[in-house]
Amino acid sequence: MGLAKRIIPCLDVENGRVVKGVNFVDIRDAGDPVEIAIRYNEQGADEITFLDITASHEGRDTTVHTVEKIAEEVFIPLTVGGGIRTVDDIRTMLNAGADKVSINTAAIHNPDLVRESAERFGSQCIVVAIDAKRVADVDGQPRWEIFTHGGRKPTGIDAVAWAVRMAALGAGEILLTSMDRDGTKNGFELGVTRAITDAVEIPVIASGGVGNLDHLVDGILLGGADAVLAASIFHFGEYTVPEAKAYMAARGIEVRL
């Protein structure tokens, strides 16, 4: 027995409200991120990821306030991502009570932000989010590139090489989302998951495409991921976190029950 594989529900939050909606049968307010985070905490989620998609600057203050309220009530690790651009943004979120901050586009524009923030706050709280999309094979080998703007804009950066570079700069964890699979419910893109988990020493969270519990199992057993992140299968009550854990445990995966 040893370290458990983690299950991480993800909340997409805009102006302090969960945007994709959550259908717990007995929840009072399906859009309140604090109430939803508490619910996942009670269900035995191993961590919670909070993805802020607020565009406006004013909305950001709401986000900070929401993070503060979650941190007062939820005693499992909380990762906050979305719109993190500077060391000050990271400090603001950590001070609000986030345990980890996820950096995505800002790392592409300024890779040094990863090094600087890891040195300042410690690698343990710096997650680099990678949005990868499969592109044309090279010499018969599959290749994945980093895309920005929700998967619309290619960067030309090789996703595996990028993960290695981010780890070298001090990232403590990689949050890998397949843009080919995100929202499809067809399962993780296992090729890129395996390629990146094999290439880096740091933990990798697989994300994008979960539609059933076998997908979670595949992400761990075939993709080699250390944690699996899912949103809709939990939000819409298709599965609970304990159901997912029991399913994974029955397939020989070590989980925290």
Next chain:
Amino acid sequence: MSGSVAVIDYGMGNLHSVASALAHAGADRVLVTHDADLIREADRVVFPGVGAIRDCMAEIRRLRCDQLLADALADGHKPVLAICVGMQALMSHSEENGGVPCLDTIPGEVRYFGNPLVGSQGERLKVPHMGWNEVRQERDHPLWQGIADLTRFYFVHSYYVDAIERELVAGSVQYGVTFDAALARDNLFAVQFHPEKSHTAGLRLLRNFLEWNGQC
């Protein structure tokens, strides 16, 4: 009654989650501070820590938190809880940042997990050690009360504690190596994991700390 709890703040990272977990676990009063008088007057002391050891040690010394901690420990019956890098800072020396002398409160070394790190079945293990792992309770202690042996706690660290006096080890974890997850000596309890992030088990350990008389 827990009385007042001083969480020693030497400027390394956010201590709100430690403070709010202590409040949630039933603390009467929680102070996040490096004020010498407040720490001396507190009924209990928590010594947390995040980030790199060199910066932590520099701030601990600059703010004279080393002396405050030594006074609290010398008090003999004031319960002291050290968490994560707070536990590592108590050791003699750390391999991190090219080698850093620590407080030498407990003889022993803080070592890197090693690269590559390999598990019992030959599998490669990731560093940092991040997530929920089982803590084997090596001996009875008031802080383990109501917590089953091999309960999982949340860890996030790349360096681990290896104490020389093995009788101080109150909890251990397997992760490529067997490392010291909890040390206990007199009125001191030190943990590598984060009780403030370990859900029910973590809150129970904090409640046990709040009810502990500092004897074991």
